[in-house]
Amino acid sequence: MIDVAQLKAHAKGLLEKGTVRTVFGYRKSTAGLLAEPAGITEAAQADDLIFDPSCVQNLALYLVNDKKHQAEKRSDDKRPVAVVAKGCDSRAITVLLQENHFSRESVHVIGVSCEGTGVVDARKLARKLGNKKALAVAFDGADAFAVTTNEGTQSIAAAEVMAERCLECRSAHPTLSDVVFGEAKAERGLHTPFQAVKAKIKESEEDRWAYWSRQFDRCLRCYACRSVCPMCYCDECVVDSISFVIAPDTTAEEKANRIKWIERSPAKSESAMYHMVRAIHLAGRCIDCAECERVCPVNIPLRLLNTRLEMEAFETFQYNPGSDPELPTLTSSFRDTDPNSFIR
Amino acid sequence: MAKVEQTAKDETGFEPKIVAFLCKWCSSAGSDLAGVSRLQYPSNAVPITIMCSGSMSPMFVLSAFNKGADGVLVSGCHPGDCHYLKGNFYARRKIYLVQKLLQFIGLENDRFRMSWVSAAEGAKFAQVMHDFVTDIKKIGPQTRLKAKRP
Amino acid sequence: MTKTVAMEKMLKKADLAAWMAKLEQTRLFAPALEDEDVWNYMPVADAKAVGLDHPNTIRPPKGFVFPQREVLYKFSQIPSEAPILTETLPDPEPTVVFGVRPCDSRGLVRQDIVFTKEYEDPYYHGRRAKVIYVGQACNTPPSANCFCSSVGGSPCAEDGLDVLMTELDGVYHVKAVTARGAELLAKGGDLFKEASDADKASVLKTHAAAKAHPQRPIKDLGKVAGALKKNFDSPAWDEMAKACIGCGICTFLCPTCHCFDINDEVTCSSPCSGERVRTWDTCQFPDFTMHTSGHNPRHDLGSRLRQRVCHKFLYFVENHDTQQCTGCGRCVSLCPVGIDIVSVVERLGQP
């Protein structure tokens, strides 16, 4: 069982010694059941840190955001940043290392074990609890969560309320870390990976289109999906940016030549292209933290969309994102034996 | 049955709009050979010559569909024959992924195609064009990804 | 905007569908599940299926009058000739929206101020004139993050509504708040019974019970604006925005946010033609304030959070004497990282 006191003590030690600039971890939120990301800089704040199944967010995002923030502030504090990372989060960090987003020395990875389970899906849990309101959730052995509601604490089978991606998780333990808390429970296999994708592929083309058409139709273009994605770290999105990179030497010509691939209007065609470009740009980079799907206010099944190509990466190209920071990326490499029969 | 349907669609006078991305060294040269050999094929596809199929960004494909293309073709050198050594191998992997994604969201399967056409394959180029237009005529206009344009 | 009338009637729950059926030549919308867990205002396809015991919708009803995309005009030009502009003022069918929660209707009142006070926006008003809002009082708070009472509202507020419905045991108490509302009730004819004194007492009791439900408190609402002003340069903004991912959820789904961007959407490049459209925009996006030079006065997340909170609790108060926020709690519940406007106000909006 993960000992959060040890985690707190470790974070405290790092901040006391000043070996890291910030520790990104989780703390209890005032807004609801799910934990909130916390970037703490004072040793005293380490007492607020928690780790339980409500810690859904992928904190690798904050390594990316912190880098931007440091650059903006022109800070010369080169100390590393510590981050609490679950198995999936550690794979995201590996991809970021692979893409030279930061150096290994600049990040101190505090690995945490999901204890053989994973994180909770708040929507599933709410449905399961009906009228009762969850206040807290804790690990309860290798296959259950202890859920505290206004009516007391109960044990619920983890498989019933766990996030889909955790049910299909291929590496529940951090693959990259400086220190790990909790027990490595490598052997797990709750669901076969990619089962939702495979089920969707079996549907007819018309049904698939009807399904996605409905999803793209209601996209708000709030960009929460890419804002929460550690891999969407581009300062300017090629397909539809809400930010523009303008350097002192950027010419008027360059500004004028920005390509408008799609319109900002929330039309189906435009949103479809936005989500598809994102899926393609994530091919071989998505580590299935499923944050995009979780944060979508209108429940667009983005995990389903993005794991479609992850399935190809894994099954066709034997490429497992986040497994090795030294590998070339999926699309900047090839094999002679890649599929060829689809070409006429 | 399929044949009846095909004639029915043909009679509507639907002329598909196709964008064909041809690599400069093989497929575009192959289309030149088709021209020199006076091989006739339907005029629906408008060629855009790119340096190499390896330079084919997925954005081009999606954008063409967004702008109302009924079909998109990417054609490059046969594996091993790339003028730039291995550009077509990168293209193959990328196009494969794009195709899988388009199929997944439910775009009609036949609308996006890749072919290998060498500079010597004028006849093959004409055949590829002919087949593509025929297949797209069967499925009709592309409405799924096309932006609504008043 | 319309003169207040008081007309109180009773409608059997079972007769709701019948009433809706009588509202011919009108588009009807009511909250429904758009997809799994996604409550939204959906066209009423089957009036019988409509129930008004819904949690609040993901999208507020602002889109009926302030759609996410509005065409302002069309343009076309042949090279070396003058451009041709074509007006495209909206002319929607009459619409009735059921199940509007009082916080959202109070949001409409705030939208009305923005789109009327200094400049009467023809697009907004073109739609506003055609939409009738039928409210639904919240007997129990639909969300754990509700705080309407803390910002001067109430679970049974009537502001902005044409009709307010309150669910009693097996019946709805239906109150026409405006003349348009009264007309709507009149279309129901004898489906409605006049509310008795007992009914009226029962409604008052229900409303009182609703108001008594504990909500997230904001102390000293009257002093919040001043405190925020004082704390404008507080480093706490940055700290509280540290987790912010910079998405548009809080603002796009706010019933009172009304900022927009204007773009030309070219539909054909040769000869040039297209539409000038306005779409929702948000202060949370970097390009909202970005200058052509690349300089961005609101360059970090802290300043953007401050803008959102101060707009709701300081600038709006200064300009229009009321808080803009109506306490629907959407921005709190839907924030992916738990940024909580109540906590922010608690911390930086207290003297």
Next chain:
Amino acid sequence: MTKRTGVFVCHCGNNIAATVDVVRVAEELGREEGVVYSKDYVYMCSDPGQSTMAKAIKENKLDGVVVSCCSPTLHEKTFRDVTEEGGGLNSFRCEIANIREQCAWVHSDKPKATEKALKITKAAVKRVQHNQSLTPIGVPVTRKVLVIGGGIAGIQASLDLANAGFEVILVEKNPTVGGHMIQLSETFPTLDCSQCILSPKMVEISKHKNIKLLTQAEVKEISGFVGNFKAKIHQKAVYVDPETCKICDDCAKVCPTVVSNEYDVGLTSRRAIFIPFAQAIPATYTLDESACLGLNPVVCGKCAEVCEAGAINYDMRPKVITEEIGAIIVATGFDLYGKENLGEYGMGRYADVLDGLQFERLCSASGPTGGHVLRPSDHKEPKNVVFIQCAGSRDPETHCAYCSKICCMYTAKHATLYKHHVPDGQAYVFYIDIRSGGKGYEEFVQRSMERDEVMYLRGRVSKVYEKSGKMIVLGVDTISGKNVEIEADMVVLALAMQPSQGTADAAKTLKIGRDKDGFLAEAHPKLRPVESVTGGIFLAGAAQAPKDIPETVCQASAAASKVIQLLSKDELMHSPTVAKVRLSHCTGCEMCVQACPYGAIDLGAPSNKARVNDVLCEGCGTCQAVCLRAAIDVKNVAQVQIHDMINACLGV
């Protein structure tokens, strides 16, 4: 975006005009945004056509030109020259819309063909409006060449280059140049003496003022790019000053260590201080550090004691030599396929099972037996000799899949030579096919069969074993279908050729590709057979593929002429349509670096963002398609241009 585009629509007589309404195309293009001039003309490429174009460019102050005509492969150059020379506009401001091969000639329906021609031309207009003026990139070159490998390929290439006036650095790993060719006795099909034809060239190498020979040296590092390489060469300490060495052999006589002699492929031995063979170049003794007792007078020091010339110096140290060069020829040659791989033929186990090179030494007048073919085991003359072809070649299951190409010929030569040495002996050859393409080759093989009565048996040998002093060869004759058993006195294996260790090392150091068999990869198998993928690095000899001497010499001279062509100008001219990085958008993720087929991109200091080497970049755009943030574009084929062209093609 430019604003004054001119469009010229060519009728091409009736070639285009018959199926495309060229007048309409010109008229409609005239109404396109930014087009200020649009005309059709009967033959744009004719003299009057060209003058019209030049005049129109000047008179209308055009800043972009589209010629709607035939394929750019035909007249792009013509019209770009007119644009620049006649119109005074940069040639890269001209684009071709191909409405003949890709339109008029392949369609017959005039309205449809005209529609398509319109779209093609409009797309070209969109493209040209974003074109930049470019000038070819000039790069100064170092007119000096590095040749790696001193076999016949390296020798030939060095001499050709040196004779053309270029300075050459010839680097050889061994103590002498000459390579494998100097080990051969005679060469097929003319049977002239290998040493007699090679030695003069070796001497010429040592005497040539333009050639700097570095033996016992290896290239350890190459940086830079075509025309401007920098090489770091490590040279071993040789401990004998070649200038003072008198080649008297006194030192070797007193040397107490005896080791196997590489030159005779282990059939003889040599001392730790030695000269590889009498005609070695450089003509000097050399001290084999690994065999010497200690390079120290206290331990031994006998050689230094007896050297009257005082040429021996134990204090010599290895040297690191840095050279700037403009081009590199890799001629690192082959090794024989390891005998340890062919246990079934008893190679290495039985003294009388030899490889081809050992047999060459046995036949050679300068060889261990003074030119008499004798069994290594008992020095008796072998009366029955079995030659086994394809020993390791053409055997995809267990050995090399490829054909080593020269074995058929040298086996025929061996059998013939054997018969010349032992006229009453019998030679047997086991073969799969006989491949004797080449001038005089087939006649040579026929002669060996007919005149020298060599017995050719079509089939494979399954096993070779020893039985009372004889080598028993078990095989099958697939023509008669019978099993064959031959009691041989000697067995000679035609081992497969494989890329030498030096070839593998060079590929790694130079970062040039190798094919699936490990041979160096040429830039194009048909059209660029002597160039590597990397600009400025050329290939010669068996390092690229198995080949015989004439072919090797051909390739060496070809590589030399390619180098001469490259270095004949003061500046290299390179196409300016290369990739350009938008530094503000680059995050240094390295995807383009990984994907670039030419190694033209690296991450540059200080910000670790992508940096394109314009000289290496071929403008293929692979980088552009892998970049997730459009931070890299190829000039004049930028994404914005393709975007606009897509719109034009779709009429939106």
